[in-house]
Amino acid sequence: MAESDPKIAAQDWFTVRKRNARAGLRKLVAIIAENRTDRAEAPLPLHKSVYMSDARNAAEMEHVFRNEPIVAGLSGDIPKAGDTLVFDSVGPSILVTRGKDGVARAFLNMCTHRGAKLVEEKEPWSGPRPRLVCPFHAWTFDPAGQLVGQPGKEGFANCEIGARNLIELPCAEHLGLIFVRANPDGAPIDAAAHLGDFGPVLAQLELHRAEPVKKGILTADANWKFALDTYGEGYHFKMLHASTIGVTHYSDRNVYEPMGRHHRVSFPDLSIGELVGKDESEWPETDYGGVHFLFPNTVIFFGAVTPGVYFTQVFRLFPNGAGRMFCQFAVYAPFGVESEEHRAMCEMAYDATATVVQTEDYRVASNGYANLVTAPDDFHVVLGANEPALHGVHRSIAAACKMPLDQIA
Ligand code: FES
Ligand SMILES: [Fe+2]
CATH class of the missing domain: 2.102.10.10 (Rieske [2Fe-2S] iron-sulphur domain)
Structure with missing residues (x-):
């Protein structure tokens, strides 16, 4: 049967998540209170060939998708x-x-x-x-x-x-x-070694209890990393997602926690602003959540969309040649489907997220990628210091392929 850790009961994971939710909340309140965001040391230029080169795509297929644990x-x-x-x-x-x-x-x-x-x-x-x-x-x-x-x-x-x-x-x-x-x-595969310090972070998601509810495929006419870049920063919320996450969350504010080649990134919602200056004893209990990136291509969003009602959303992104990609997207009921109403909510979560990702994130990825094709030969995109998760992802993928980030190939 599916693996579970008999030493830790479900109730204890609930407590672990509550404790970690509070720790996460402290970090989010701090960045809002201090009007800052986690940053890389400097912006990172990426030559367009990082996304467009057939040789690099072949190297990623060989070194990453054929030889890494996926x-x-x-x-x-x-x-x-x-x-x-x-x-x-x-x-x-x-x-x-x-x-x-x-x-x-x-x-x-x-x-x-x-x-x-x-x-x-x-x-x-x-x-x-x-x-x-x-x-x-x-x-x-x-x-x-x-x-x-x-x-x-x-x-x-x-x-x-x-x-x-x-x-x-x-x-x-x-x-x-x-x-x-x-x-x-x-x-x-030594999965514990592959995950390293990220293992204990993922453990609290209790993924062994997740029950699939709805799955499908999203696509973009773009390199898979160009689409993956949209998952790692909140800089675009206000502009691109003006009617969804852009009205519920701060833009350009993130807590970035790298763990080896993996990371967690968290984005503050607007309610965080109300906690600034308040004593912690006055803070509400919150639910654990975050965007969990598992090298090289998997994003697990775990969170309560309304208090107490969690979804686990799993995005696995894959190349289809250098210039096209697809995403295996699935929504799970994190601790099993509890009722038909719960199932319907999970299905709605799938539909709503798929629509936003396909029509907003992957739309700009596809349009931008078409621009890269005709951009000058020496064109570089630039990852801002305020987009630190993207730096980590690109450095790790390039290192796995033993390729620099500025190579024209
Ligand atoms: S039984 Fe003949 S190919 Fe499978
Ligand atoms: Fe987005």
Whole structure:
């Protein structure tokens, strides 16, 4: 079954979140009181080739998407033995299954007879498949990847049945996240090491309890990092999101907390201003929330949109060549769906967020990207010091590819 930490009960995580919400509130009140925002040391220019170069895109596909641990889904996407999900966003079609022993495993979605696709659905499909039956000649595999059925077996007389199991990929389930390395020859995944100091931050989200409610795909005609940049700064709230977050939150104010290659970024809502100058004992109890970036491509927004009603929104961004991208977007009920009304609220959260992201964030990303194409050869975009999360993301991705940020390639 999905991993949970038996040492920490749900009630205790509630307490942990409340405590961390208060600590976060102190930081947000401080930046409003002092009229400042967390900043990088200096602005960071990025040559347009960082977004446009085919060579850089190829390097990212190889070093980042093929060889880093990538989030394929949450534990709740395959809650029961025999459940399977398709993960095909990094290139090869991959299946993630949950075996009878409760273990999540990943395999190439490829029959070992003559290569047919075992599950023909595309991501974000998931469902029960206690037996993976090939649509071509009906070879059959169990969720542990073992070949358990082979019609006309005598035709393969000298071919050991056990020698034709599915091709397994490194996979690890940790803190409710399922990581896959899309390289069959890659090293096993040490998820705790991959997360480092970010692990304890993610643990409080109790992602192992999250139940999927609605999933879909958002797209932009832009490099995937150009779209990813829209998730890391609140500088654009007032202008771009003038009728949504722009009226509820401060613009250009953020608390940025890097943890290795990951980070959390928090944006103050307008109610924070009322707490300035008040004794902490007068502050209201607030709910924990924040934008959690998991290197290289996953953004988890966790928060209570109305007090006490949490949503977990997971955005996983992927390249589709250098100049196009897509996002696997999913909304989860963080602690399970409690009622039909709750389900409807989660669905509405999906629809509202998808609309804003697609028609506002990804609109400016697509339009801006078209401009980069015709911009002068030496054009650089510039990440402001007030957009520190973007600096961290670009530096980490470039480092993984062993490429500088100013290279024209
Ligand atoms: S290719 Fe799968 S059974 Fe033949
Ligand atoms: Fe935005």
